[in-house]
Amino acid sequence: MMSSPIFIVLEGIDGSGKTTAISKIGEYLESLGRKVMITMEPTKGAIGKLVAETDDLTPESEALLFTADRACHTKEISECLEAGYDVICDRYFASTLAYQSASGLDRDWLYSINSKVIREPDVHILLDVDPEISLTRVGKRGEKVSRFEKLDYLRKVRDSYLGIAKAYGLTVLDASRNEDDVLMDIIGMIDRRI
Numbered sequence: 001m002m003s004s005p006i007f008i009v010l011e012g013i014d015g016s017g018k019t020t021a022i023s024k025i026g027e028y029l030e031s032l033g034r035k036v037m038i039t040m041e042p043t044k045g046a047i048g049k050l051v052a053e054t055d056d057l058t059p060e061s062e063a064l065l066f067t068a069d070r071a072c073h074t075k076e077i078s079e080c081l082e083a084g085y086d087v088i089c090d091r092y093f094a095s096t097l098a099y100q101s102a103s104g105l106d107r108d109w110l111y112s113i114n115s116k117v118i119r120e121p122d123v124h125i126l127l128d129v130d131p132e133i134s135l136t137r138v139g140k141r142g143e144k145v146s147r148f149e150k151l152d153y154l155r156k157v158r159d160s161y162l163g164i165a166k167a168y169g170l171t172v173l174d175a176s177r178n179e180d181d182v183l184m185d186i187i188g189m190i191d192r193r194i
């Protein structure tokens, strides 16, 4: 019998390989005859668009908007799981904890607002990579970059992510390796869960 639907979350800085891994995970689950929904944060909904497109937010308002976006998203994710879909999500609450604490906010406060609006992922992975490598991968080194993509900031985000992984039980995978090796580790984790 097919096991119940699972909620998979991938975290990591841009260029850590989340997007490619997610589409391969999706193909793998579908090859097992499972129904799959791929989704991401910030979402394409009204709040997600607002936070992605507004440059002059304060760190607090940004954190609250990412979290509000997530509150709506969690409801959609739960509905998909209940409808029998495995859900694979590109970023979830650990993104707010990592990025907004790197912007100076208190991680415990960030977790406390998020704790009201999240559900526990079944498979929760941090693709860990040095930002020097990830920025080279996304071809953004030296170019004009957004506020979330500056090297010094991303170093803080990475450190913050590693602390969060320890505190909230994310599995850390070394994403500086080649894609296939990373994917094999992820699929091993999923296989143990389904």
Ligand code: TYD
Pocket (backbone or CB within 6 Å): 014, 041, 042, 052, 066, 067, 091, 092, 095, 096, 097, 099, 100, 148, 149
């Ligand atoms: P997005 O609009 O997907 O940017 P891109 O143009 O790079 O695809 O926004 C992603 C950025 O938002 C990413 O660099 C990290 C940041 N972010 C946070 O700071 N906090 C969060 O809670 C989330 C979900 C994303």
